[in-house]
Amino acid sequence: MSTYQGAAVVGVDGSDVSKGAVAYAAKTAAGRGIKLHVVMAYSIPSTMFAEGMAPPQQLVDHFEKEAEPAVQEAMQIARDAAPELEITGAVAEGNPAQLFIEYSREAKMIVLGSRGLGALKGVVLGSVSAHVATNAFCPVIVTKADTVANINESGPVVVGVDGSDNSIRATEWAFSAAKARGTSVLAVHTWMDPEVQAAAAGVILSEDDLERLSGEQRTMLDDALGNLREQYPDVEVETLVTEDRATRVLVEKSRDAQLVVVGSHGRGTFTGMLLGSTSRSLLQASYCPVMVVRPQACSSE
Structure with missing residues (x-):
């Protein structure tokens, strides 16, 4: 069984928008009694390696090392928002939109920030949220910085x-x-x-x-x-x-x-x-x- 089966999967990109999405996803997962899986999806620009070839392992290692701190930070944000929540995290290489659509086959829901300005090169989350929402196999929640910050928690x-x-x-x-x-x-x-x-x-x-x-x-x-x-x-x-x-x-x-x-x-x-x-x-x-x-x-x- 995958680590994200039946979980809320939240995408992060190092931006403030995605950090808000993580806190929102954590509270949502806790309310439903399901676990949270934090994912940093990145793609390596094709200009960085020869056409038709797989990215060199050294380049993959570089991107993963650069992304890991953002995943750990996001997991801590989730713990602070929902201390009792079961949380896992991962860094994944590939087209972000396609990766989250694949996650949606087993996830309970996908949570993505909109208009994220990724702090890491090759990580652009905001541009994929609408595409994932259009093609996912599970519900997709799209958040923005202001929608998370100003939520009326007593509203319907x-x-x-x-x-x-x-x-x-x-x-x-x-x-x-x-x-x-x-x-x-x-x-x-x-x-x-x-x-x-x-x-x-x-x-x-x-x-x-x-x-x-x-x-x-x-x-x-x-x-x-x-x-x-x-x-x-x-x-x-x-x-x-x-x-x-x-x-x-x-x-x-x-x-x-x-x-x-x-x-x-x-x-x-x-x-x-x-x-x-x-x-x-x-x-x-x-x-x-x-x-x-x-x-x-x-x-x-």
Whole structure:
């Protein structure tokens, strides 16, 4: 069994951003009762050795020696944040994005800092976070320096719900995260103005039509939450159904949240969240860490 199976894996790059991600990952892992694996992934520039050849061992040893202090520092940050937590660490050579995607096959979750300015040459973590979130096999949490420093630890876990199967998986993770944090869930469903859509199709909607459509949206949200309310009876749930853009609502609600959870490849308002401008806007503009849950994500328990 690998040292990171079932663990929270956090990437470090020697930057202050990644140090904040480590502290956040440690507290998250401790709340879930899982171990933490700290990884410094680096790549050796191809200009430093002949094309088509493996990097000389001397060069590999140099990079690993340079990276090891940062790993040890990160592990100490994790111990300070969660003293009882089981922590392991490693230095790994290779394409950082591909390495963390491989880790995601066995990890419980991946935690990465965004926009890290690596203190070590060849270690650039911030540039890979969105790519990993788009392709990982487990949920990925992306943090920024300000989102970690300003977290409202009494705030809710916010989740975007659109009725798709992947959205349901994201909602499961949101409830699980809320339970681990001892907080509530705010389930958000946004939908486009039906009058605008109808007008574009040359249809006029009556007041009864609008009321019926609004009721259908609320019913969809209630149905999506039904089983989870029973599974997590101690988790308080608040719902919000509104006619607005998903990103705008989620960013606004992230101001007072501990975490925003979204599913990728959903339908409706959240379609393409990880592939288009909506996801990039959310990852960049959110006031708290963002968890991305892909269709093949592991169980939340």
